[in-house]
Amino acid sequence: MAAEQPKAIAVKELEKKFDSFVAVDRISFEVSAGEIFGFLGPNGAGKSTTIRMLCGILEPSGGSGTVGGFDIRRQPEKVKAAIGYMSQKFSLYEDLSVEENIDFYSGIYRIPAAKKADRKEWVLEMAGLRANRSARTGILSGGWKQRLALGCALLHEPSIIFLDEPTSGVDPVSRRRFWDLIYELAGKGVTAFVTTHYMDEAEYCDRLGLIYGGRLIAGGSPRELKTGLMREDVFQVVCAEPQAVMSDIERLAGVRSAALFGRAMHVIAQPGRGAQAEDEMRRLLGERGLAARVERIVPSLEDVFVSLIEAAEEAAK
Amino acid sequence: MFERIRYMLRKEFIQVLRDPHMNLTLFLTPVMQLLIYGYAVSTDIRNVQMAVMDLDNSPASRELVSRFEGSGYFNLVEHVDSEDRCREMLDLGQAQMVLRMNSGFGATIAAGRTASLQALLDGTDSNAAGIILSYTSTIVGDFSADLLERRERRLLGTGGGIRGPAERVASVELRTRAWFNDNLESRNFFVPGTVVHLVTLSALVLTSMAIVREKEIGTMEQILVMPITPLEFILGKTLPFVIIGLADVALITSVGWFWFGVPLRGSVALLFVSALVYLLTPLGAGLVISVISRTQQQASMSVFFFYFPAFLLSGFVFPIDSMPLPVQYVTYVNPVRYALVIVRGIFLKGVGLETLWPQMLILAGMGVVSIAVASKRFRKTLT
């Protein structure tokens, strides 16, 4: 076997307990260099806890991990020197100006004097804040702050960046621009570890880890998850007032669950009984005299996720 | 409305009481402060470090020295025999007073003349020095009076004249009685005051910091979005601290009573009612501070900035009567002043409403004004 490239991030049985509460329950995964890895899960699933352990700012209760080749438990300071971290609250100094924040982090990361001015301009350009360099950070809106925070985390051109919910509370246009930035960076070989609870953002990642209740319940590329993981068929039912028939549909043979999805309904069939479910649905809708369209679709990540969570909850019982 | 207040109260209480560190602050620190104040704050001057330079060493000089030692106030540390050592002891603070008697002291007295003696005092602590000087004068004065009596008896006895040998001399005998505090324990003076002080500080700090904290962290916005009227918000935020304040009063009073033996001669019920009335004022002040402060740092600085002078000008340690007249007028608007009168009255004098009603009335008035002003300013920020 050819010598493998060392993984940018490698985690084995990582665990974090707060008293008796297990926030992160022995998870293991790997991220290759240059990958955009998304850590997906609802609030409270353990995403922030994991990212903090990887950055060396939270002591794990068990397990091990390396970031950039450095051990997160024994060499946290070396880890910190190699990474960029953007915490959930953006963590900029509100009473400092945009420029002053950049200068501060320049000093903290010891950007050499020769490069200082260039990097500063790069950040200002990237964040679109050239014209507002003297503005007080506190008055900026969410989108600007987010980009500024990202810029400050990238000042020292780290090869691995950790972004904790970088787009929460940010408008969709800014979110889009943000992901463009991440792609650009990944193109240059930067590894990005991003946590999010926005399912649609998961599609932008190279690989995903789905975390729920502190456990990693799935991992893989978005395509793999959508096609490989779901054995069940997913149907989209479009009709008038779907909520009226939803509970009836759920009780049909072959149907596992139904949920509203926008103005339509997504129905998940039981494993291997997709055809039966489809027939039953068409029959029911015909009986009710409702004009409807039933078609099989490729599941969205949300469907995958919900299904996986339900499976996990059932397994726990 | 009461429903919502009840929910807010419950949330506040849970937040406050579940945090073990908070419990420390709320209950342990006042007790610790009380202990410190109780033991350390004392203006009683005892154990005065004294040195004697007795170059005479006659019965008279020795008798005087033994009177000092026997007084219970002085501690004879050293017999000094040189100027330099004298100076050294004062410089180094090893003696607070040095008594100097030159040779010939006893002989001069026996000859019926006036003998002088010197007392060197370390004036750096002028209060202590003043008191030490007064002790010294008293002891020397008493000794002198005795010597005079002996002298006069000798003179008048042998010289014949109008009076007989058993003749007395006119003198005034002072019989002193201290009311309310028989042993003049300064602790009995300070502990009741400490109750007021700690409760005020708690109320101020907790109210202002708790509200500003939400502003600083950002949870304030969430609260403002809730369907809650400004009045409910204010009550919900301040009531827990009123209750905690009263709990503190109970706690500190008990410690003061059990541990320090400070008498509580008046009505306990009146104590709590007064505490309640009084607390309105610092609560209102805390609210105002929370409005004008953006960060907790500003809030705590403000509390200190405004409370410190209030504390010092309240009569807690420094007697108001000795302050310059203009300053005395200023103390009339200081609610702590009245609270102290009430608390001391209840603890030590055992008086009740019939004597304390003026202070209660004033405090009630101040409290109402304070809460009204605070509410108004607070409403403006909420809406």
Place this chain on the structure above:
Amino acid sequence: MKSLFNDIRIIRTRAVARKEFIHVVRDPFSLGMAIGMPIMMLVLFGYALTLDVDNVPLAVWDQSNTVHSRDFIAQFSGSRYFSLRKRAGSYAELVRAIDTREALVAVVVARDFGELIAARRPAPVQVIVDGSDANTATIAIGYAQAVSRGWSERVRLHDSRRIGAAEVNQPLDLRPRVWFNEELESKNFIIPGLISVIMMVIAGLLTSLTIAGEWERGTMEQLVSTPVKGTELIVGKLVPYFAVGMLDVLLTVLMSEFIFHVPLRGSVVLLFVSAAIFMIGMLGIGILISTQYHSQLLASQLAILVTFLPAFLLSGFMFSVVNMPAVVQWVSYLVPARYFVTVIRGIYLKGVGLEVLWLDVALLTAFSALVMALAIVKFKKKLA
């Protein structure tokens, strides 16, 4: 120990210091109070507050109403120590006067006072003192005794001259001499010590909030994910607060000199050097507290408890420590402010220098170094 100093980089420290300066300057509210507080305290202590007792309100009940008794009472009302507020005619009136604080002292002259004095027999006089303020009461009793003794001596002297006996000399003449603070001006006593209290307040309040505040706001989480070292962070944060603190010291010294005319007899250099050492220690305590408690409310409460209170009560600033119970004196040895107050009073009033104060200065230095080392060691670049 090696790891403490190995990777320190000036550039990171400077970045932190610069940022902290900006924070301080952009918060004129706090800055104003940090400067205003010493001024306020100086005014209070220099002008308004004193433990000296004057004008003690007095009530008298003269049951004798003779020449002698009136003369006796006049001695009281004429003295600057007493202020005659009420002439009572009954016991109940006296009680009322004391209960309502109209009077703190009551003098009761018995009906037979005049006769007894005329007969040259001891005449008892009752003095009742409101003991709730023990300090004033003690002092007032002292005054009453002095006044009464003075009156007795006057009568005796008058008698002696009248019967033509040889001039009876007072056996003893006490010559008190007060060193260091000759007029016993309490402001000379308090103001030098006040500098230490001011410093404790500023140091304690400001620094205890700074690290805890960053944790609360979330910026500290960001900072600890960077290579910045604990030492750099702490030193960088100290710099502006140190500057503010020393500015306060300068302000206090200038005001003491030019407004309150407190004599400064010793070395100014030693004054500022020891103030600087003390300041570092106090700032260190604030930072130490801040590293352990991530809540600003908690940190500030603890800071007040640990820095300000002991400084106020146990440093000798206001209350004479040597006259406290032994146990309390032992505790006071642990209070660094005590040594600083000794140094500062020594410099101001006694005019002594290192030859006398070397031990106190050494202890202060040791304390400050220890606290700073502790703060640095205890600072964890982790959330938990």
